[in-house]
Amino acid sequence: MSNAALSPPLGQDLYEADLYLWTQAQASLLRAGRRGDIDLHHLAEEIEGVGGSQKSEIRNRLAILLQHLLKWEFQPEKRRYGWRASIVEQRLQIDGLVDLSPSLRHVPDLVLTKSYPLARVRAAEETGLDERAFPEICPYATAQILNDGFYPGPTETEMV
Numbered sequence: 001m002s003n004a005a006l007s008p009p010l011g012q013d014l015y016e017a018d019l020y021l022w023t024q025a026q027a028s029l030l031r032a033g034r035r036g037d038i039d040l041h042h043l044a045e046e047i048e049g050v051g052g053s054q055k056s057e058i059r060n061r062l063a064i065l066l067q068h069l070l071k072w073e074f075q076p077e078k079r080r081y082g083w084r085a086s087i088v089e090q091r092l093q094i095d096g097l098v099d100l101s102p103s104l105r106h107v108p109d110l111v112l113t114k115s116y117p118l119a120r121v122r123a124a125e126e127t128g129l130d131e132r133a134f135p136e137i138c139p140y141a142t143a144q145i146l147n148d149g150f151y152p153g154p155t156e157t158e159m160v
Contacts, residue, residue, distance in 0.1 A: 015042045050081045057158050058097055059111040065090035066119030073153035091146060109142045
């Protein structure tokens with residue numbers, strides 16, 4: 001990468017001007033062993049941000065998973081293959097994130113109480129049911145939510 005390409009607009013530092021270009025410059029500096037030129041403060045912030053984004057991703061996927069489990073249980077007559085596919089996908093994605101970072105295994109437990117209210121609102125909106133039709137507190141344990149064989153509600157209902 002040329003020095004000209006790494007030059008920020010006049011009066012701005014590269015981190016503020018172009019985050020992607022800054023990351024590429026930092027990677028080049030690391031590879032070249034130029035430790036003294038590395039922007040350690042911002043680099044530390046970005047590394048922390050990566051960890052935070054993984055936790056946020058688990059929280060978001062858990063909310064989608066819960067949304068579809070609620071729809072599955074409380075509107076069995078309208079079950080769709082897409083709901084099941086979403087349940088499977090969210091479980092796989094959460095499992096994949098935990099496989100990449102095993103220290104995040106406890107995160108679904110930690111974020112369940114924050115994920116559930118959003119899932120409840122979304123489920124109400126998508127089903128047309130009143131939000132009060134869904135339990136105020138999550139009715140499922142984390143182990144159930146993440147269990148591939150867990151589908152709440154009646155089992156004999158057909159999907160459309």
